[in-house]
Amino acid sequence: MLLRLLNSQKREQVESFFVTAMSTCIQQFIIARKPDWKFSHADWTMVLRFYACGMTGVILDLCRKKDVDYKQLSVQLAELLSGNLI
Known part of the structure; x- marks a missing residue:
């Protein structure tokens, strides 16, 4: 079903949904x-966008x-996020 959505005219909406969901998961992670990690709102937004778009694309x-x-794959993505993969 996901492949059908990705091949449909709704692809942009599907991708946007996944990026938003991934961003929320990454933020919680x-x-x-x-x-206690402190940085600017602009940096926080960039970090979330970078990881959410990258992981969604993968x-x-x-x-x-x-x-x-x-x-x-899930183990590798968790290791990547935790900084243990690279």
Whole structure:
């Protein structure tokens, strides 16, 4: 079903929904890990947008591929966000 939406005229809305949802998840992840992390609103917005767009792009791209290990992908994305992957 997701592939049909991505191939439809509603693609932009689907992508926007995913970016917004991902941004919320990333925001909660960062606050939970670094509750005292202080930086400007502009920097906070940029960090959330950067990670949300990047992770959404990876996930939507992988939805088109076969034989994706989604469990491994989720571990890798969590490691990337935590700073342990790079």
